[in-house]
Each structure stands twice: as structure tokens, then as C-alpha cells.
Amino acid sequence: MRLGWTTLSERADAEKLARAAVAQGLAACVKIEGPICSVYRWQGKVEEALEYRLCFKLLPEHSAALEALVHRLHPYDIPEWVCVDAAQISEKYLSWAQQPC
Template sequence: MIPIALLTVLTTTDARAKAEALARGAVEARVAACAQITGPITSVYRWQGAVETAEEWQVVFKTTEAGYPALEAHLLAAHDYDTPEILATPVARVSADYAAWVEQETTPAP
């Protein structure tokens, strides 16, 4: 059996309700199997020439390597930031049952 390549994909947003909407929307669209929300966190970044500090919520999605393009497209369409943070990290190891569940949940319904 060929192992399923999984990714964790994260983004941030400036309100808990927005984080929940991004998480729910991705799971409902089957572009992520699940998502966890943490926050508030403090982000420090340079934007348009100035150093900014903002309170944000981080959303971490679980998807397959094959499903990443659809998740990225979904986040770009749903996110209200001009340039949203969307970072994907390969999962080095995962239990077979969990990987199968992620694949099942990110496969479009017939």
C-alpha cells in the first residue's frame, strides 16, 4: 500500500468568528478533514513599510498533498486578508488509520 502524503496547513485571521468560519467552510467543502483553532496569539510583522502587532487566531487544517491546491484556493477565496498566511508542512509520520480518515474526509462525496 502506498502511504498517503498528509499536510498540516495553517493560516491566521484577526477574529475568532472568522477563524471558525474558515475552519468550518474548509471541512464542509471537504478540502480539509479537520481544523484546530488556537488563540488569541500575538503576531508581529512588517506590512506596507511599518512594523505591526496584531491579535490573531491560528487555524491548522489537515489535508492530503493532493488536496492542497483545493484547500489553498478555498482559503484565498474565503479569507479577507489581502495576503493571507497559508503555510503547508508535510507530516513526517502518521498512523495508518488517521491518514486513511483524512483521505476519506477530503474525498468529494459521490
């Protein structure tokens, strides 16, 4: 199993992306957290913004398609997309995640 993250400035955009990922079977679950405060560099300046963080739980075979969906639906010029392998997943949770939509 993998975990993927992105952030969006608007709650409605976060919900739209989360629903699309689950509806298309690319993520078993998406958690929306926030708002959170992000501090980052943009065009030579240090910026600060309130954002919503999405945490996707996905199977490795859906990684490329989910990344493509994030880039297609995301309003940012350079959206965050970080995806890592989970070191340990309970058998019951993994079995649930592997169930077809």
C-alpha cells in the first residue's frame, strides 16, 4: 500500500479531488485535513497560506493513474504530489483496500 499527499487552497477543490479519486477506484480512502498553514518558497519569496491537505491511501498499481488525476484536477501551477510506500499495513485494512469498487 502507498500513501500520497497533496494540498489545495479551497475545501471544495479538495473534496472534488478526493471524491474523484475514490469514485474512479484510484484510492481506497482520502482524508481531508485542515486548514493547515503552509510556508513555502514561490517565485523568489517566502509565502504563507492556509491549505487543505489530502492523504490518499492507494494500491501501488494505481499510483500513475492517481498522479495523473491529481495533476489534471489540481488548480496549482506546480501541485505537490508525494507518494511513499507504507512500511506496515494491518491485514484487515489491506484486504479492505483491495476490494473492488
